[in-house]
Structure formats: C-alpha cells, structure tokens
Amino acid sequence: MTGKLKLPRFRSQLPILVGIIVFMMIVLTIISPNFLKVQNFSNILLKIGIYILIASAANLIMITGNLDLSVGAVLAFSGILHAYMCKHGVPIPLSILITCIAAMGWGVFNGFIVGKLRIVPVVATLGTMYIAEGFAFLIARWDGGTNIMLGLPGAYTRLGRYMMFGKIPVIIVFVVIVAAIFLFIEKKTKLGRFSYAIGDNRSAAELSGINVTKVIIILYALSALLAGFSGILQSSRVGLAAPNVGRMMETYVLIVCVLGGTKMSGGKGSIIGVLLGAAIIGLLENGLNLLGIDHFYQEVARGLILIIAVLAQKSSGNGRN
Amino acid sequence: MSNDVIIEVRGLEKEFPGVRALKGVDFDIKRGTVHCVVGENGAGKSTFIKILTGAHRRTGGSLKFNGNDFDPKSIREAMNAGISVLYQELNVVDDLTTEENLTLGKEKSKFGFIQKSDGLGKMMDIIRSLDDSIELDMPVDILSVAQKQVIEIAKALSTDCSVLVMDEPTASLSEDEVRRLFLTVKKLKEQGITIIFISHKLSEIFEIGDYVTVFRDGEMTGTKSVPEIAGYEDALGCPDTFDDKTITDACTELVRLMIGKVIDQAYIASESDYSQKLLEVKNVSNHRLHDINFDLYKGEILGFYGLVGAGKTEVGRFLYGIDNYEGDIFVNGEKCDYKNVIGALEQGFAMVPEERRVDGIFGQLPIRANIPMMRMDSVLSSGLISRIKENKLADKFMKMMSVAAKDREQAVAFLSGGNQQKVVIAKCLNRDADIIMLDEPTRGVDVGAKEEIHDIIRGLANEGKSIIVFSSELPEITHLCDRIVLMYDGSIGEIVKNKKDIDIDHIMNIVAGG
Numbered sequence: 001m002t003g004k005l006k007l008p009r010f011r012s013q014l015p016i017l018v019g020i021i022v023f024m025m026i027v028l029t030i031i032s033p034n035f036l037k038v039q040n041f042s043n044i045l046l047k048i049g050i051y052i053l054i055a056s057a058a059n060l061i062m063i064t065g066n067l068d069l070s071v072g073a074v075l076a077f078s079g080i081l082h083a084y085m086c087k088h089g090v091p092i093p094l095s096i097l098i099t100c101i102a103a104m105g106w107g108v109f110n111g112f113i114v115g116k117l118r119i120v121p122v123v124a125t126l127g128t129m130y131i132a133e134g135f136a137f138l139i140a141r142w143d144g145g146t147n148i149m150l151g152l153p154g155a156y157t158r159l160g161r162y163m164m165f166g167k168i169p170v171i172i173v174f175v176v177i178v179a180a181i182f183l184f185i186e187k188k189t190k191l192g193r194f195s196y197a198i199g200d201n202r203s204a205a206e207l208s209g210i211n212v213t214k215v216i217i218i219l220y221a222l223s224a225l226l227a228g229f230s231g232i233l234q235s236s237r238v239g240l241a242a243p244n245v246g247r248m249m250e251t252y253v254l255i256v257c258v259l260g261g262t263k264m265s266g267g268k269g270s271i272i273g274v275l276l277g278a279a280i281i282g283l284l285e286n287g288l289n290l291l292g293i294d295h296f297y298q299e300v301a302r303g304l305i306l307i308i309a310v311l312a313q314k315s316s317g318n319g320r321n
Numbered sequence: 322m323s324n325d326v327i328i329e330v331r332g333l334e335k336e337f338p339g340v341r342a343l344k345g346v347d348f349d350i351k352r353g354t355v356h357c358v359v360g361e362n363g364a365g366k367s368t369f370i371k372i373l374t375g376a377h378r379r380t381g382g383s384l385k386f387n388g389n390d391f392d393p394k395s396i397r398e399a400m401n402a403g404i405s406v407l408y409q410e411l412n413v414v415d416d417l418t419t420e421e422n423l424t425l426g427k428e429k430s431k432f433g434f435i436q437k438s439d440g441l442g443k444m445m446d447i448i449r450s451l452d453d454s455i456e457l458d459m460p461v462d463i464l465s466v467a468q469k470q471v472i473e474i475a476k477a478l479s480t481d482c483s484v485l486v487m488d489e490p491t492a493s494l495s496e497d498e499v500r501r502l503f504l505t506v507k508k509l510k511e512q513g514i515t516i517i518f519i520s521h522k523l524s525e526i527f528e529i530g531d532y533v534t535v536f537r538d539g540e541m542t543g544t545k546s547v548p549e550i551a552g553y554e555d556a557l558g559c560p561d562t563f564d565d566k567t568i569t570d571a572c573t574e575l576v577r578l579m580i581g582k583v584i585d586q587a588y589i590a591s592e593s594d595y596s597q598k599l600l601e602v603k604n605v606s607n608h609r610l611h612d613i614n615f616d617l618y619k620g621e622i623l624g625f626y627g628l629v630g631a632g633k634t635e636v637g638r639f640l641y642g643i644d645n646y647e648g649d650i651f652v653n654g655e656k657c658d659y660k661n662v663i664g665a666l667e668q669g670f671a672m673v674p675e676e677r678r679v680d681g682i683f684g685q686l687p688i689r690a691n692i693p694m695m696r697m698d699s700v701l702s703s704g705l706i707s708r709i710k711e712n713k714l715a716d717k718f719m720k721m722m723s724v725a726a727k728d729r730e731q732a733v734a735f736l737s738g739g740n741q742q743k744v745v746i747a748k749c750l751n752r753d754a755d756i757i758m759l760d761e762p763t764r765g766v767d768v769g770a771k772e773e774i775h776d777i778i779r780g781l782a783n784e785g786k787s788i789i790v791f792s793s794e795l796p797e798i799t800h801l802c803d804r805i806v807l808m809y810d811g812s813i814g815e816i817v818k819n820k821k822d823i824d825i826d827h828i829m830n831i832v833a834g835g
Contacts, residue, residue: 188705200683208695209666267685
C-alpha cells in the first residue's frame with residue numbers, strides 16, 4: 001500500500017543492473033567513437049578497481065545495518081604512512097605489512113565504538129575519519145611537506161604499476177581475488193551468514209547466541225584493511241602520497257553498495273551487486289568524460305543516482321519489516 | 322454525585338483485516354465516576370479506548386457521548402469534544418521548565434519571540450489544586466514521574482476536558498508515587514471529571530474505582546460497581562476501604578471474568594524422571610522479581626502462569642542471561658555464573674522468545690538460513706557452510722513441524738504467524754539444548770498449528786528434554802504442564818501439581834494475589 005506508483009518486482013535487482021549496464025554500453029558505443037577501446041576500458045577498470053576493493057568489505061558492514069565513513073581517510077593515512085616509511089629506510093615489504101596492521105587498527109577502533117560502545121556508526125566512523133586524516137596530515141608534516149613524493153625509493157612504484165602477463169594491471173588482479181574471497185565469505189562462512197542475520201534482526205541475532213560485537217569488529221577491521229591496502233596500491237601507482245586523496249571515497253563506496261542493491265537498513269546485499277554497481281558508476285563517469293561534460297555536472301549526476309537507487313530499493317519493497 | 326450517563330456504548334464493533342477486535346460491546350460510563358477497564362492482552366480494551374479517543378474508527382454499533390452520537394475521526398477531534406488521554410509514555414520534554422512544557426505547541430510569538438501564553442494561568446491553577454509543590458520555573462527533569470503526570474493532566478484539562486483516560490498510569494510509579502497519583506485522581510473526581518482508568522494491577526481498582534468493566538476476547542464480560550464486585554448489595558453498607566480478604570476474593574472474581582470458563586483439555590502427564598533434578602533456582606531477585614525458588618526435572622514440562630505483568634517473561638530473561646539477578650542458579654547440581662545469552666546457551670539453555678517478529682525471526686532470510694542460526698555446527702562441513710547439510714536440516718524440520726511454505730527458500734517474513742513460530746521453534750530445537758524455554762509458544766497462532774506445537778512440546782519432554790513454558794493462556798498451561806508455577810506481582814504464589822480435574826478456582830485465586 002505504498003501509493004499507485006509500482007515498479008516491477010524482482011526477487012533480486014541484479015537483472016535490472018545488468019540491463020542498465022548493457023544499455024549504457026550501447027548508448028556510449030553509439031555516441032562516442034573512443035568508448036570501445038582497450039585503453040578506455042583499462043581506465044574505467046583502474047578507476048572502479050579501488051571502489052570495488054573497499055566496497056567489498058564496506059558492503060558487508062552495510063549488510064549488518066552499519067556504515068563505514070572512514071574508508072577514504074584510512075586510505076589516505078595508509079598511503080602516507082607507507083610512503084613515509086619507505087622514504088625513511090624501511091624495506092617496502094615490511095612497510096606494507098606494518099601499514100596494513102596500522103590500517104586494521106583503525107578498523108578495530110571503529111568496531112569497538114560501534115559494536116561495543118553502541119555509538120551510531122555514522123558519528124563514530126565520521127570521528128575516525130577526521131582523526132585518521134589528521135594523522136595523515138601530521139605524518140606528511142613530519143616529512144616536511146604537504147605530500148610525500150621526492151626521495152621515494154625507485155622500487156616504490158613497482159607494485160602499483162606491475163602488469164600481470166605484461167598487460168593486466170595488478171589492481172585488476174587484486175579486485176578479482178578480493179571479490180572471490182568476499183563471494184566465498186558471503187555464501188560459505190559463519191561470518192557472512194551472521195552479517196546478514198545481524199542486519200536482518202539484531203535482537204534475534206543476540207538471542208540466538210551470535211557474538212554481534214565480535215562480528216562487527218571483524219568486519220570493520222576487514223574494511224579498514226582493504227582501505228589501507230588500496231591506499232598502498234594507489235600511492236604506489238602514482239608514485240606519491242597525499243593526505244587528502246581519500247576525500248569523497250566514502251560516498252563513492254556508499255553509492256556503489258546502494259546501487260548494487262544493498263539495503264541501508266541491513267539484511268540484504270551481495271558482492272555481485274557491488275561489482276555491477278561499480279560498473280554503472282564507472283560507465284557513467286567515463287561516458288560523461290567522453291562527452292566532455294563539466295565536472296560539476298558529474299557530481300550532480302552522482303547525487304541523483306544515489307537518491308534514485310535508494311528510491312528504487314524502497315519501492316521494490318524487500319521483506320515486510 | 323449526579324449519576325447520569327456520559328458515555329453510552331451499544332453493540333460496538335471493530336474489525337481489523339482477519340481479526341474481530343470488538344464483537345459488539347454494551348455498557349455505560351457514569352458522569353463523575355472513576356471507571357476501571359481491565360482485561361488480558363488482546364481482550365479489546367485498548368481497541369475500545371482507541372475508538373473513544375479517535376485513534377481508530379468503529380466498524381459497527383454506536384457510541385454516545387453526552388447523549389449525542391460520537392464518532393471522532395482524529396485524536397484532536399476527540400480532545401476538542403472533551404476526551405483526553407494520559408498516555409503511559411509521558412510526553413513531557415525533560416530539558417524544558419514546567420512553564421515551557423505547559424505552553425508547548427501553544428506558544429504565542431511576536432516577531433519570532435515567544436510571548437507569555439494566556440492559558441498558562443488556568444493550567445497553573447489546575448496544577449496547584451493537584452500538587453502545590455510544582456513551580457513554574459522548575460526544570461521538568463528534577464520532577465518525579467507522578468509530578469510529570471500532573472503536568473500532563475493539567476495540559477489535558479486546560480482544553481475543557483470532561484473525560485480523562487488514564488492508560489496504565491501506575492505502571493512505572495513507586496509505591497509513594499502511586500499514593501500521590503490516587504490523591505490526584507480523587508481531586509479530579511471532586512472537580513466532576515470522569516476518569517477511565519486502565520490498569521493491570523487489579524487491587525488498585527478497590528482503592529479508587531467506582532465501576533469496573535472487564536473485557537475478554539473482544540467482548541464485555543461484566544460491568545459492575547466496585548461494592549458489587551466486593552460482595553456488598555449496595556453502596557450504602559459498603560465501607561470506604563476494604564480488608565485484604567475481601568480484595569483478594571474480589572480480584573479472583575475479576576480474574577474469572579477476564580479468563581472465562583477454562584475448557585477442560587485432557588492433561589497427559591509427561592514421563593518425567595523426578596530422581597534427576599536438572600535445574601534449581603534459589604532465592605533469585607532482581608528489579609522485577611522477588612525471591613524466586615523452583616526446580617525442574619528431566620523430562621518435565623514446567624509451566625509459569627500469571628496475569629500480565631506478574632513476571633513470567635522476567636523469569637525467562639534472567640535464566641537466559643538477559644537480565645541481571647541476585648541469587649543462585651544450579652544446573653545438574655553445579656552453580657552457574659554465566660552473564661549473557663552466549664553463556665546461557667553454553668550452559669544448556671535455549672529459548673523461544675515471546676515476540677517472534679522482534680526477537681525471533683530473520684524475516685528477509687530464507688527458512689533454510691533461519692533454522693541453523695543457533696547452532697551453525699549442524700550445517701558446517703570442515704568449517705564451511707554446506708548447502709547440502711543446510712537443505713537436509715531444513716527439510717527435516719519443515720517435515721517434522723509441518724511448516725507450510727512454498728519451499729525452503731521462502732523468506733520467513735512472508736509466512737503466516739503460525740509458520741513463523743514453527744520456524745522459530747525449529748531454530749531453537751536445532752540447538753539440542755537440555756532445557757528449552759518457550760515464552761508464549763502459541764500466541765497469534767491458529768488453532769490447528771497450536772495443537773501441532775503442543776504435540777511437539779510434549780514429544781520433546783518424552784524424549785527427555787526439560788521444558789519451561791511461559792503462557793498467559795490458562796488452558797494451554799493446564800493442558801501441557803506437569804507442574805504449574807503461579808506468579809503474582811513478581812513473586813511465586815504457589816507451585817501446584819497438575820492433574821486431570823485441577824482446581825481452576827484455586828489457580829485464579831492465587832494469580833489474583835490470594
């Protein structure tokens with residue numbers, strides 16, 4: 001009884017997303033001669049690769065009915081920390097390891113305040129976002145500048161610019177691995193099943209003996225780990241680290257998840273949806289770029305898409321509560 | 322005291338989709354009296370109040386207010402006609418002062434600045450007449466609950482209210498505050514205001530009530546004057562206060578009206594092994610319970626029975642590690658010290674919660690995913706969820722409990738209430754716990770499914786499980802349970818052994834406080 005406007009009901013919205021993607025590709029092929037080129041696709045994949053890496057874990061957090069707004073800041077913090085250590089003589093593999101652990105620290109911190117202290121996730125992770133970004137600026141200051149570029153060892157960019165078989169960017173390889181891992185977590189592990197249960201009915205999850213706090217802490221740690229690793233990859237690819245590179249990343253991740261059919265209130269969503277959502281965002285940005293449309297119109301388009309995606313979710317009415 | 326009728330109810334009906342909440346109710350409420358309304362959950366008293374106050378529209382019958390037909394379309398319309406409600410949840414804003422609370426929503430502003438309100442003087446007069454310790458500039462958060470109620474009452478009365486509905490006003494009050502509220506009620510009555518008083522605490526009726534109406538299953542089962550209920554021919558020979566014995570007898574009479582005739586369903590004893598004591602609870606107390614002592618044997622079905630608010634659910638809550646308590650719990654003779662649900666589960670308890678939608682089901686997940694949730698081990702193979710095992714488990718329980726669903730992939734939210742309850746019970750049974758607690762196992766479940774659930778419970782007991790059933794349905798308790806713990810006001814009144822022709826009157830007497 002939600003008014004007269006009724007959209008067709010699908011068991012999942014994945015077929016609709018595939019339809020949208022095919023439609024966008026047809027339209028872009030017709031209007032832009034540059035669309036169907038390998039270089040262009042490679043650009044799109046590089047761009048959305050980072051979104052997917054981070055969104056895969058952030059998506060599970062959203063499935064529990066929570067949210068992680070600190071991913072962008074943790075990404076920036078990790079890039080800076082990694083660059084700083086490499087510049088000051090820490091071997092690169094060791095620096096990667098330390099950075100990943102530090103990044104997970106932010107996640108455990110998030111998980112503790114959200115899961116244990118029961119602070120609203122928007123507020124808690126917003127706080128973490130500011131703290132982590134503050135530290136990113138602080139580390140850059142220790143180094144004596146606003147960002148870290150000069151003086152990095154030559155091997156610094158080796159990871160980020162590595163091409164598998166000489167042509168597949170390493171980030172794509174990681175996207176495939178991470179997506180596969182999260183597909184596995186979703187379908188086959190207790191962690192995945194409990195995430196859905198918590199988002200569906202937290203009280204019932206607690207009364208069923210699920211350790212809700214533990215699940216939430218693990219998920220935030222995973223999300224921060226992937227944000228941190230993405231920060232390392234990104235900074236390694238461009239050969240510089242800046243404390244403000246992660247800004248707005250959290251909103252992209254949010255859009256990708258929501259577009260992919262993940263319910264903000266929890267209980268529903270999938271990694272497949274995240275992949276498709278990211279593809280839509282990638283195609284949209286690419287299309288607008290190819291058409292030479294100004295940057296600020298792109299922002300408008302992104303905002304509209306987010307709202308439309310949430311509206312579409314609402315009217316497709318999943319579940320009765 | 323003039324005795325004319327202010328509210329006349331005739332054949333009042335209310336039908337919700339699938340449920341007849343009121344099935345033709347007749348009674349009168351007399352002007353200037355305190356008229357109590359009682360009944361168990363779902364009996365229809367809230368529906369009646371909601372129709373009277375404009376929250377619901379009636380679907381049949383008539384309602385007259387001051388002799389005119391009365392069919393309010395909104396709460397505001399009822400309020401303007403002179404019927405106000407004091408809700409259980411108070412609407413005062415703690416951060417504001419008394420004055421600001423009184424004028425809330427009625428502020429007069431000039432150029433955006435708030436001016437003194439006209440009605441304030443009148444409301445202040447009302448407050449002074451009820452409780453002279455409240456000052457205008459007092460912040461509301463330092464006032465007691467009873468004082469906050471006075472502020473709400475003053476707001477209600479300032480709109481020329483002639484009928485005040487009080488919805489369980491004593492539910493969150495201390496003994497002292499109850500006295501103060503009753504004083505307020507008496508003063509309001511002196512001012513000629515008619516009060517409709519809803520309470521689950523039956524003994525309160527004999528302190529402030531003039532009349533009482535009892536609801537059961539959407540019907541009115543009795544409207545009597547309080548002296549009449551207490552056994553006096555008329556008000557003349559009746560004392561101002563009653564002695565305890567009279568009150569208990571009268572409460573028993575009310576309980577009888579609330580519960581009705583208990584249809585004798587044949588009780589079949591379980592194969593309990595009274596040599597093996599599984600659970601012993603000693604001297605447990607907490608904020609809602611006083612000195613709880615009972616034990617449970619292997620293969621026994623123990624029932625907890627009492628009226629709403631007697632503390633049944635609270636017993637389940639402390640046993641399941643949700644609420645804190647003082648006292649001792651022994652399982653198999655050993656003292657337990659678990660402090661949360663996970664600990665209780667490890668100790669061998671499992672529970673089917675009272676509110677399945679709120680605490681039981683995972684509505685968006687399929688039946689298959691719901692069932693193993695309390696013991697994932699049952700569907701793991703080398704640490705990972707096995708779809709084959711999950712399907713087998715789901716098929717086994719769906720067959721055993723005859724769950725009516727399209728298939729095991731159906732989301733639980735789309736099942737009927739009875740089938741949802743079966744899924745919640747299946748989830749709990751899969752835990753394979755030794756002590757299974759079921760809180761209102763058949764609430765909102767149709768007759769057929771009810772019978773099936775009862776059979777399952779009895780089957781479990783015969784397999785050697787120990788069962789605790791909390792229920793507000795006496796027939797369910799006398800049908801199923803081997804021993805019955807009768808609760809009243811957070812305490813155990815008596816533990817009786819069930820038998821074929823158990824003395825229902827005695828049970829009613831105990832749960833009424835006797």
